[in-house]
Amino acid sequence: MKQIQKILLILGIIFGLVLYLLVDAFLLAPRKFTVRYQTLTSDKIPQDLNNTKILFVSDIYYGNHMNQSRLQKLVDTINRIAPDAVVFGGDIYAPNATITTETDGEVATALSSIKAPLGKFAVLGDQDNATADIKSHVLSILQTANFEVISNSSVSIHNGSSGFISLVGLENELNSTPDVNAAYANVSSENYVISVCHTPDTASLVPLDTTDYFLSGHSLGGQAYYFFGAYYAPDKAVNYLRGKHLIQNTFVLDISNGVGTIGVDMRFLSPAEVVCYTLKSTAPATETNTTPGTYNDNPQATPTPEPTIEPTPEATIEPTSTPEVVPTPTPTPVVDPNATPTPVPTVAP
Template sequence: MKKKVILTIVVVILLIISIVFWSITVSPITYTVRKVTIKDEKIPSQLDDVTIAFFTDTHIGMFTDQKRFSKMIKVIEDLHPDVVIFGGDLFDHPAKNIPSHPDINEVINKLKHIEAPLGKFAVFGNHDLEDETSKELIISIYKESDFELLINTSRKLHNKGSQFIYLVGIDSMILGNPNIEEAFQNTDDSTYIISVCHTPDIADEASIYSNYLFAGHSHGGQIYIPIISSFLNIPGAKKYMKGSYKINDMTLDVSNGLGTTRYDARFLSDSEVVLYTLKHKEK
């Protein structure tokens, strides 16, 4: 009996050590692709099979170095998406950890190298808005790397034809100035609307107008412990922290993101790029 107890304790200890080792050394640098199909009658046939790669929260700096960032970019490039959308937080606390000019140039070159025939878009994250210098830096990087920054505004997504859906970018709830009415003012509910916001708790307001919302910010908890992590009090992701939610007639999908912050570890919250495929649904 005593031997069984000792054996059980040893096994538990080894399991804990294995989990900690994996969470610290493997999980943060293992980038997965999560595939999601968005099917709706309002998605026009001309956009059938159009793919959208959504990535967020790279947090270049403290833990994400240029080698890691290159791996992230390669995952996106290997998908050959039609559209690429970045959900914010490019650098990790850039107001405090000021990126060097060589790092900035490398980031621009890597982002610019991503090909997306139907467009590359981005929204602000809270780290991007820590001070005016950081904000201007991010604006400059997006401009030089051919990403269109969407701040409370909309764009039409076409695919070699007149049919389209709307893409709406909403400013971050943290340090930003989200304005739902302004963001959706040039859209109409007869057309499918995909919206993007760094902070998922904007969902209740966005659901009035939007059909689908992409968000990030929470890192899926980063260290996610079932039940316990649901009580995490993350500003901007207090209500919606991880996974997919149905809110009124809108779907919210919260990505785990790619990078890490505060501590370089992940558990049950894989670093990910989300690849969405649009599908026209017959009535």
């Protein structure tokens, strides 16, 4: 009898565990956004950007399972982190989603409320480029929400001072063409460089000497990951499906699980996530000559040298000679010898 009770107890525990995993995978995990924190340390990161927070979010897949309330919950999660800059890794709409001006407005309103004082940036994913019409909707959303699209180009992230890092954006490899030469045209190996592309396998194309970190999405981390495989393993996420990878012992490829779901609305061992990167500078502190209240909108430009003021020679004052003053002689009165002398009056006693 005790043996039967022990077996029933074990079966009950197993059943409860399986039930919990199913409830979590299908009901809780898709609606719960995990924040993964990472630190990027380098002597190429300027002291001006020490402790700067860059948030990476990818694969929203709005329309099928991601609705207004879930998207707003995502935005609230991001704003609680208070990032300095935000990078979007592509794919706003889910495949086969119904796209209208109304849905555009819903997404744009939510993304517009994301606060990032140093800028909001985006690359396009394969779903964003699925058709010319979809791309037009996506670009309109990003423009309304104040996201700058970096398509085979680079931008500088800075806080108004001379120090900056470079952010390189590449097109995806599925239905577009990444142009590495154009994207890295204005990038120097002396600066810290973060590259971002929707497709993870594109990391093998970038130059090793001018890439310090590589951000990607697309794969959803498999969405549901089993020890023998993944529920979702798309093309161009074949070599690198999930997690972090050291590329040729040079830079790290970091693949986000994204925040949306595709097909079945579930997550298992691949939680929906946003990633917050904190920059840590090991560079020596340097004095900056930036005047308070000024803003350098092109930190890569050669600074204008201050004008040199030539010293004005002192005027030479010649001594002025004082003219000699000759005293004027007092005239001597002439006495007439023939004149009768004037008598002196006598005073009576």
